[in-house]
Amino acid sequence: MKAIKAIYNGIDKFNDFLGRIFSVLSLAILAVIMCEVILRRIFNRPQIWTQDLIVMLFACYIILISAYGLQKKAFVAVDVVYAMFPVRVQHILHIVTYAIFLVPFLMGLVPASWTFFLNAYTTGEQTYSVWAAPTWPVKLCLFVGLVLLAIQAVSEILKHVEGLVTASANGKEAQG
């Protein structure tokens, strides 16, 4: 029990720390957008790199903060039926549905995104624009973001396992 708690606390601390750092990327996107507006509108000097850079930063941002969102319970679920079950059953349901949905989702995508990145990296793939930025950094972020999400998923499943054990113990005590 203690080991489980230690593991998920460790994971949570790790992803919390990273999530706070990645949150700052939204300011970076804002900065580049303002740069684009000022250069294009005020100085009439549009730059070839602004739009590519905006999209690249955005892509990295939205995937890298996913694990943080999962940890902070930012994701919505339909809990109309779910809420009617006793707590113990809720924990079981969550463990089972994580196994059915989240596990295959990540087990499919993590290796696929690694191949995707490797392919872009080894061929030196670039964006279709005059700036011709390399595409591998964004694809690497996709892989990293999915891995962080997988790590956080482990923490979430462990929390439900712990909840299940605790709820069962309490149930037994109440009966006894």
Added chain:
Amino acid sequence: MTAILEQLQGLVAAAEIPAGTLGVALILGLFGLMVVGLVLGQELAFVLGGAGVIVGWLAWGTPGVTIAMTKIYDQMQSYSMVAIPMFVLMANFLTHSKVADGLFESIRYLLGPLKGGLGLAVILVSTVFAATTGIVGASVVTMGMLSLPVLLRSGYKPSLACGMVCAGGSLGILIPPSIMLVSMGSYAEVSVGKIFFAAMVPGLSLSLGYIIYLMVVCHIHPDWGPAMSPEELAEMPLKKRITGSLINLIPPLILIFGVLGSIFGGIATPTEAAGIGALFSLILAIFYKQFSWKMLYESLIDTAKTTAMVFIILFGAAAFTGVFMSLDGDQIIADWVLSMGIGKWGAFAIMMVIMFLLGMFIDWLGIVMIVFPIFLPIMDTFGFDRLWLVAVSATLLQTCFMTPPFGFALFYVKGILPPSIKIQEVYRGVIPFIIIICIVTALCAVFPPLVTWLPSMLAS
């Protein structure tokens, strides 16, 4: 898990079933998994993404997973979607800057002498605030915190008070700017700028409808929305009410002019306008002396949470629709609906009813991501204008925030209410407003110019 899937994939690959039948079976599997996952309380994003990856794998093996992943990558490459984190950031700065507070204080004293005047103030401030913020959370929470305690203290009927706060707060995501309109426009391949202006008249009509309802109902039942007492009114002299209202209107007007104006005038793309809006809001917070490094940091963290919520659903939905499309699901369902012979308006009615019913259980993004891939191709064959269709859908989607049992506005308002008021009061209170939304949606469907006139004015 993988072993089971591999076995199943082998079976599917070996099955000597005609392609059509197998395709239909896989599509049914896709939706079956979705329903099971949702009912069992799994997060929407993972239900969609998981169902997509599993069925994609069953259908094609590894390439099926590639389809899901490249769809996610495509989603990450969309320039117009960059507007979403920027609008969220803007809303968070704006909430911290407390722009709405002063405005509501002045306007409520200004309209206080009228029966239902306080309610009128709530809807008016909600409408102005809606034109400056693009997310529903910010506007419902802000309006709820500001006005609910005042409404209850002034003797408003609790259900009416809750209803108007839910309805007014939800306007934030219909009246542009709005991350909902950005996502819908982006999915339906309609210009985000155009869809902003198409949603303007429906949004303002709703606001007008709410005002008319409040005025009428408070006239019939004066005890539901009493006028302010003379003693309370004496707290703020008339002159201060007027000047306060005007002065506090300036910052939101600057924002509306800066954001919607720059899209309108072609100075900036919606994405750039969202950036301009975020910067303006930050400057406003500094101006209102609300800026601190802690406030900036908290805004960034809140933005990350909301943005993560939106995009994880979009990722899951991308995987789901990618596989659905590759199975020719859109064509199969389109053929099926067309063969029912229900005609153009029958199909439209079905789409609206499904969106309304789904709205009782899931949020706008889930609805858009489930309904659009299925219905847009069908609506295209009937020759509906996509701009109009998206705007009408957006109007109807206002109900999803308020229809029980699951609704963002309901939850936020319940969170603010004193424990003595039951959730049933809130449920009862939103019913008239849901009816108003349905009426306005029907009006926009019957009189398309309500939607298309403003964008067409811009074009000429």
Added chain:
Amino acid sequence: DSGIMDTANLNATAAGGDSSLPVVTWKMGSVWGAGNVHFTVDQRFAELVSQLTDGRFIITNYSEGELCSASQLFDFVSQGTVECGGDWGGYWSGKDTAFELLSTIMDDFTALDYYTWIYEAGGMDCYKEMYGQYNMEYFPLVTNPSESGIRSVSPITSIEDMQHMKIRLGGVMAGKAAQKLGINITTVAASELYESLQRGVIDGGEFSGPKADDSLKLQEVAPYWCAPAWYQSAGVNGVMVNKQAWESLPEAYQVAFESAARLCCGEQLSRYIYNDMTVTNQMIEDQGVTVTSLSDEDMQLIRETCIETYKEECEINPNFKMVYESMQAYRETANNYRDWTGDYGFGFNRGE
């Protein structure tokens, strides 16, 4: 309108009466959206394949975004996620700049030059080599004639005019050449082109040939048209095929596929040219579009700049050099012929 003659001729071909051949169904992705003129070429090709195989080899077309975005199609076909995909190679310049030359060229080939180079003068080998490096076969489906030129809000009569404007220009090499010429180029998606011109986000831009430009109604918001289109004097669209999928086809279907591509190429060449002629007349005579041109000195400067841009790329990329040299070798072959045929080689106006 087009199918009648072809059907009559083709019923007796390759796989026609042979019912022992299996039914094969393929998906064909595309870099073109559903409303795009170029997408109709993909559809026509699939129709021809079906006709040539007595309806037993069925290719279903998917427009851009249905299976994947344009940028992902290359990987999809290369990895076999879909069997084939209709493309314009310029989109793959991020993989290798040589793909751009296989699909567009500045101030050089005509559509007929591409057609002749591909089928007679070693062009096809270049396609096989480049797409082969990525596990694909390749068949051109149309060699398209010159693009329109730059459509603009105010008239362009010199390079200097363009230096004061914000202009949308597709193609990576064209972008590099434009930068050398001091022109501000801006990225705008084709779907936003109309609104961007209308609202003054950009002052000018190119999309495609007159017929395709007309589908976006660009002439409504950009009444000026600076010709000719030095940044794309001709182009090529085609179909990429996954190698394993190709090898799994019965030989008769391979023959049918190749024949359909060849047929499509000839048929579409004439159709594109004739469509562009009629749309040009509508734009100039009925819709009041004004065509402007650049001085001979400016055109000369552009020519030198384009050649310089290509020479620089040849230094960096051996694949690019291989394709460019094959094209220039064809050009050498044509020199004497072009000289003596004069106007009769590629046509002239009588000035009546």
